[in-house]
Amino acid sequence: MSFPAITRLSPNRDCAVPNERRGIVFHHTVISFEETIALMTDPARKVSYHCVIAADGTRATLVPDEQVAWHAGISSFRGRTGCNAFMLGLSFAGDTYAAPLTDAQIGSALEWIGPRWSRYGWTIEGMTDHRQVAPGRKDDLNPAEWDRLRQILQDTFGKPV
Numbered sequence: 001m002s003f004p005a006i007t008r009l010s011p012n013r014d015c016a017v018p019n020e021r022r023g024i025v026f027h028h029t030v031i032s033f034e035e036t037i038a039l040m041t042d043p044a045r046k047v048s049y050h051c052v053i054a055a056d057g058t059r060a061t062l063v064p065d066e067q068v069a070w071h072a073g074i075s076s077f078r079g080r081t082g083c084n085a086f087m088l089g090l091s092f093a094g095d096t097y098a099a100p101l102t103d104a105q106i107g108s109a110l111e112w113i114g115p116r117w118s119r120y121g122w123t124i125e126g127m128t129d130h131r132q133v134a135p136g137r138k139d140d141l142n143p144a145e146w147d148r149l150r151q152i153l154q155d156t157f158g159k160p161v
């Protein structure tokens, strides 16, 4: 199955940066898909993800992979600060505390991640969420939804240990 994909480039990005992509920081938006696109194409807001996925699985690319999106803020992953410089930001429209990710959102995310997983040589250890890279400051994703998503990523892409 292939989900609809649109492009709405955000002005909120750094264009000239090293091409280092160690993994993904997952987010949820709380607000709707359309509201997210409006926010992220507003240069006054200084925020962006690489991609946001609607409840029906529609994906919107906001920042190209080889550029830096402004999604993680003050953050740290595996001893390194400033996750935006080396992690892609993938977000789900909605609030994972109010409702679980939809099957379409997960299917669309897997579709987006698949080619990148091999291109960048990712492992499950490169997958994280905003709550874990900015503890106490951010709460996305719901830990139960993170555990479910991580298991799906492991089952789909991870090599047996």
Ligand SMILES: [Zn+2]
Residues within 6 Å of the ligand: 026, 027, 028, 071, 130, 138, 140
């Ligand atoms: Zn977030």
